[in-house]
Amino acid sequence: MNKIEHNMSVxxxxxxxxxxxxxxxxxxxxxxxxxxxxxxxxxEMPNTMSWLIISLLMLIAGISWYGxxxxxGLPKGIKNNGVWFRSLTNKGVLGWITxxxxxxxxxxxxxYPQYLGFQESGDNTGLIALFDPLSKLLNGNPASQWFVxxxxxxxxxxxxxxxxxFKYRHNRYEVIRTIxxxxxxxxxxFLIPExxxxxxxxxxxxxxxxxxPLAYYNFEQYRVDGYLNSGTIGLALLIFGxxxxxxxxPILTYKYGKRWYCSWVCxxxxxxxxxxxxxxxxxxxxxxxxKLERWLIHAxxxxxxxxxxxxxxxxxxxxxxxxxxxxxxxxxxxxxxxxIVFALxxxxxxxxxxxxxxxxxxxxxVIIVGLLLLHFSTGNTLFFIPAETLKKAxxxxxxxxxxxxxxxxxxPLLGSRAWCRFGCPMAAMMGIQQRLFSKFRxxxxxxxxxxxxxxxxxxEMGIDVRAYAQKGQNIVRASCVGCGICSAVCPxxxxxxxxxxxxxxxxxxxxxxxxxxxLLSLTTKK
Amino acid sequence: xEHIVIIGNGIAGITAARHIRKKSDKKITVISxxxxxxxxxxxxxYVYMGxxxxxxxxxxxDWFWKKxxxxxxxxxxxxxxxxxxxxxxTSGETLTYDKLIIAVGSKPNKFGWSGQDLEGxxxxxxxxxxxxxxxxAPNAMVCKRAVIVGGGLIGIELAEMLRSRNIPVTFLVRxxxxxxxxxxxxxxxxxxxxIKEHHIDLRLGAxxxxxxxxxxxxxxxxxxxETGEEIACDFVGLTAGVSPNINFLKxxxxxxxxxxxxxxxxxTNIPDVYAIGDCAEQQEPVNxxxxxxxxxxxxxxxGETVAQTISGTKTAYQPGHWFNSAKFLxxxxxxxxxxxxxxxxxxxxxxxHWKHPQKNSCVTLAYxxxxxxxxxxxxxxxxxxxxVFNRWLNEKKSIDYVIENLRExxxxxxxxxxxxxxxxxxxxxLSKTLQK
Numbered sequence: 001m002n003k004i005e006h007n008m009s010v011x012x013x014x015x016x017x018x019x020x021x022x023x024x025x026x027x028x029x030x031x032x033x034x035x036x037x038x039x040x041x042x043x044e045m046p047n048t049m050s051w052l053i054i055s056l057l058m059l060i061a062g063i064s065w066y067g068x069x070x071x072x073g074l075p076k077g078i079k080n081n082g083v084w085f086r087s088l089t090n091k092g093v094l095g096w097i098t099x100x101x102x103x104x105x106x107x108x109x110x111x112y113p114q115y116l117g118f119q120e121s122g123d124n125t126g127l128i129a130l131f132d133p134l135s136k137l138l139n140g141n142p143a144s145q146w147f148v149x150x151x152x153x154x155x156x157x158x159x160x161x162x163x164x165x166f167k168y169r170h171n172r173y174e175v176i177r178t179i180x181x182x183x184x185x186x187x188x189x190f191l192i193p194e195x196x197x198x199x200x201x202x203x204x205x206x207x208x209x210x211x212x213p214l215a216y217y218n219f220e221q222y223r224v225d226g227y228l229n230s231g232t233i234g235l236a237l238l239i240f241g242x243x244x245x246x247x248x249x250p251i252l253t254y255k256y257g258k259r260w261y262c263s264w265v266c267x268x269x270x271x272x273x274x275x276x277x278x279x280x281x282x283x284x285x286x287x288x289x290x291k292l293e294r295w296l297i298h299a300x301x302x303x304x305x306x307x308x309x310x311x312x313x314x315x316x317x318x319x320x321x322x323x324x325x326x327x328x329x330x331x332x333x334x335x336x337x338x339x340i341v342f343a344l345x346x347x348x349x350x351x352x353x354x355x356x357x358x359x360x361x362x363x364x365x366v367i368i369v370g371l372l373l374l375h376f377s378t379g380n381t382l383f384f385i386p387a388e389t390l391k392k393a394x395x396x397x398x399x400x401x402x403x404x405x406x407x408x409x410x411x412p413l414l415g416s417r418a419w420c421r422f423g424c425p426m427a428a429m430m431g432i433q434q435r436l437f438s439k440f441r442x443x444x445x446x447x448x449x450x451x452x453x454x455x456x457x458x459x460e461m462g463i464d465v466r467a468y469a470q471k472g473q474n475i476v477r478a479s480c481v482g483c484g485i486c487s488a489v490c491p492x493x494x495x496x497x498x499x500x501x502x503x504x505x506x507x508x509x510x511x512x513x514x515x516x517x518x519l520l521s522l523t524t525k526k
Numbered sequence: 527x528e529h530i531v532i533i534g535n536g537i538a539g540i541t542a543a544r545h546i547r548k549k550s551d552k553k554i555t556v557i558s559x560x561x562x563x564x565x566x567x568x569x570x571x572y573v574y575m576g577x578x579x580x581x582x583x584x585x586x587x588d589w590f591w592k593k594x595x596x597x598x599x600x601x602x603x604x605x606x607x608x609x610x611x612x613x614x615x616t617s618g619e620t621l622t623y624d625k626l627i628i629a630v631g632s633k634p635n636k637f638g639w640s641g642q643d644l645e646g647x648x649x650x651x652x653x654x655x656x657x658x659x660x661x662x663a664p665n666a667m668v669c670k671r672a673v674i675v676g677g678g679l680i681g682i683e684l685a686e687m688l689r690s691r692n693i694p695v696t697f698l699v700r701x702x703x704x705x706x707x708x709x710x711x712x713x714x715x716x717x718x719x720x721i722k723e724h725h726i727d728l729r730l731g732a733x734x735x736x737x738x739x740x741x742x743x744x745x746x747x748x749x750x751x752e753t754g755e756e757i758a759c760d761f762v763g764l765t766a767g768v769s770p771n772i773n774f775l776k777x778x779x780x781x782x783x784x785x786x787x788x789x790x791x792x793x794t795n796i797p798d799v800y801a802i803g804d805c806a807e808q809q810e811p812v813n814x815x816x817x818x819x820x821x822x823x824x825x826x827x828x829g830e831t832v833a834q835t836i837s838g839t840k841t842a843y844q845p846g847h848w849f850n851s852a853k854f855l856x857x858x859x860x861x862x863x864x865x866x867x868x869x870x871x872x873x874x875x876x877x878x879h880w881k882h883p884q885k886n887s888c889v890t891l892a893y894x895x896x897x898x899x900x901x902x903x904x905x906x907x908x909x910x911x912x913x914v915f916n917r918w919l920n921e922k923k924s925i926d927y928v929i930e931n932l933r934e935x936x937x938x939x940x941x942x943x944x945x946x947x948x949x950x951x952x953x954x955x956l957s958k959t960l961q962k
Contacts, residue, residue, distance in 0.1 A: 445937055450823075452572065453583055
């Protein structure tokens with residue numbers, strides 16, 4: 001054996017060899033991307049629409065064909081060979097390059113759209129101008145950076161979704177779930193809002209599936225005014241936004257767990273499950289990460305409640321002339337609602353909360369209701385900070401930096417669900433419900449677990465699934481988005497996502513099967 | 527304070543340590559020569575395949591042991607002196623105990639083949655074996671062909687590992703069909719085909735004659751006994767089963783047979799010395815089980831059981847109905863109750879076999895010829911609920927009942943189309959034909 005070979009074994013014993021077709025598909029996809037980038041240099045393109053369509057089609061074709069070629073001809077099954085050896089998927093050079101590129105893209109997109117060619121007034125240039133014809137076709141207006149982003153985002157979910165379907169074609173749950181996210185992204189996030197904008201110009205851009213509090217801006221004044229000025233359809237959309245958050249979401253989360261949204265409908269989840277799939281194993285499984293997650297995500301939820309209350313409060317009238325809701329009734333309503341929700345949790349689910357969760361809940365309650373009450377005694381500046389400042393801070397810190405730059409830019413470093421796990425207030429809200437009032441759980445299969453750890457490794461939310469499975473305990477965790485990959489990668493058929501009776505959901509099997517006697521009860525007896 | 531010393535930090539030893547800690551404040555020391563921290567041996571294959579990193583095979587974070595006051599000691603025990611309750615390490619160190627739990631697991635079998643200890647030859651059991659394989663067979667350039675000797679569960683896993691790096695594999699299986707001593711023939715044949723589907727050169731009915739060395743004393747080829755064929759290779763994996771790893775106990779006075787002999791309380795012939803897991807040999811096995819079972823969950827149950835006894839509640843080892851699972855490349859396998867292959871099939875056992883015409887899914891249900899009592903089930907490519915079969919076996923349900931209610935036991939992910947209607951139809955069609 002010579003030295004070189006031995007070296008290779010230590011660092012990279014695994015070399016994926018690209019087939020000729022994979023090389024061609026990569027060539028097509030990267031050329032498509034290159035054409036898009038080329039437009040940044042304001043090169044006169046003969047016919048922008050054709051250029052755009054050619055480059056987008058090349059992107060889609062390249063990615064999906066590459067996905068198809070990667071799994072074609074292989075027996076159906078789990079395809080994780082070499083995941084931890086590859087530069088891209090194990091934080092190597094390619095992983096870092098991708099992370100830096102994505103992060104820079106998000107920074108430009110959020111803070112410097114002019115570099116992409118966006119012009120506040122006057123004709124767009126560069127990349128944005130390339131998208132103008134498509135934008136005009138769909139909604140009648142020139143493109144904005146968000147139109148470009150939305151198109152590319154949809155293409156990513158769509159093409160990488162096809163790759164994901166090939167990868168998991170043996171698993172119907174994964175196939176159907178992926179078709180669902182592809183559909184909701186293409187129809188609800190991309191096509192319908194554009195077409196609605198064309199039909200009704202006063203209507204604010206509305207992605208029906210993007211619910212408050214994820215869509216933290218949903219009840220800002222310009223949007224509410226827009227809805228109210230757009231007749232019945234506007235009013236219906238406004239009411240739908242409220243109903244979706246406060247009625248539909250709790251019902252569906254009760255029946256199916258938060259997965260109905262997070263891994264079947266949501267756009268952030270959709271990107272994480274498709275384009276982000278190669279990075280899912282990079283999420284931290286440490287207990288310290290779980291601790292951070294619990295404090296951080298619930299803090300964001302408190303923040304969004306306060307911010308939204310302040311914003312809505314700021315534009316409501318003193319009397320009921322413009323909006324039927326006055327400042328005071330609104331504040332009392334919010335305080336009452338939060339008190340009722342909090343009281344219900346404490347009356348019925350007190351015993352299921354660990355000490356830190358109780359402190360956290362009491363803290364959150366005191367902060368919100370305290371500030372609301374404070375307002376009555378001190379007068380008009382709610383929360384001491386002007387609503388506009390709160391809104392800007394939230395939009396910058398959470399909306400842009402957290403969900404965009406870190407959430408997607410850091411895919412190759414923190415895994416695909418960093419935003420969903422640590423920051424998303426919608427996930428936080430549904431998570432609390434999933435943990436306490438839901439039929440959803442991941443059932444473990446008796447004594448079959450061999451503690452191998454595939455489930456924990458591939459959990460994008462960083463849940464230590466094995467810790468539960470090896471005890472024969474069902475997994476009922478606030479953060480679980482129900483992607484089903486733990487169940488798919490389990491070599492022993494131990495895990496199953498299920499909606500069942502809420503009774504005994506958490507400790508359905510106290511004893512690990514296989515033993516005739518109830519050892520656990522002996523253990524707990526002391 | 528009583529000092530409990532456990533030799534071996536596999537699933538049996540670690541489970542014992544954890545459960546003793548749950549029930550008592552005794553001083554606990556766990557000794558290992560393999561790795562300081564507990565890891566899941568069954569996951570080693572995934573490290574080589576790049577599915578996981580070694581750290582992912584460790585079910586507990588490093589802080590866990592200190593927090594639970596379980597002392598971890600690295601070292602290799604050379605001698606056990608039961609008279610003065612002292613362990614002697616190869617380093618010369620000694621350690622005294624009040625109670626000793628032997629949980630040293632297994633080692634790969636070697637049947638005295640010529641060349642079995644050459645460089646380039648290894649079993650696939652320990653972390654050190656894995657490191658050896660990583661060096662000997664890092665890729666298809668260094669290892670142009672690998673030969674695996676022994677067609678059991680570890681053999682097929684090793685084949686899967688090597689194939690994940692595109693290394694050509696020849697797989698020597700002594701039996702005429704893969705694992706047919708355990709699996710009924712329909713299942714065994716399906717696995718034969720699946721092995722070939724993965725481009726593994728499967729040689730059935732082939733025994734190893736010898737392993738030939740090159741001029742540097744490294745394995746260069748194997749010779750097949752039946753045909754005399756010489757197969758050039760750079761790596762030989764010996765996977766012809768495992769046996770208890772108990773050589774170090776020979777002069778200890780602890781009674782050993784194939785394993786450490788224990789009674790149903792997992793006690794050896796020496797007071798205060800217990801043995802659990804793969805290395806324990808039951809003198810009165812129960813529920814049709816074999817005296818030595820190198821299975822993950824029996825190690826776990828023995829660990830739980832001995833912890834009760836040591837913490838003051840004397841408890842017998844009572845494993846319930848036999849069950850197990852495995853994965854043959856892409857095909858998952860589960861078994862509940864007893865379904866026999868060629869090995870030890872009783873006269874009264876009748877079997878009903880169903881296989882999907884195209885897919886790699888099949889089931890075999892065993893039942894009593896006269897009483898129709900359901901005895902067990904093997905399933906391939908279909909997941910089943912342990913809890914349900916455990917209940918049905920306890921309640922001694924009939925085969926008709928089980929077939930009729932098979933859907934209740936299904937554990938496949940949501941949206942999977944169940945094969946139960948087809949199985950049911952085939953079964954009742956068959957029994958009608960038989961009645962005529």
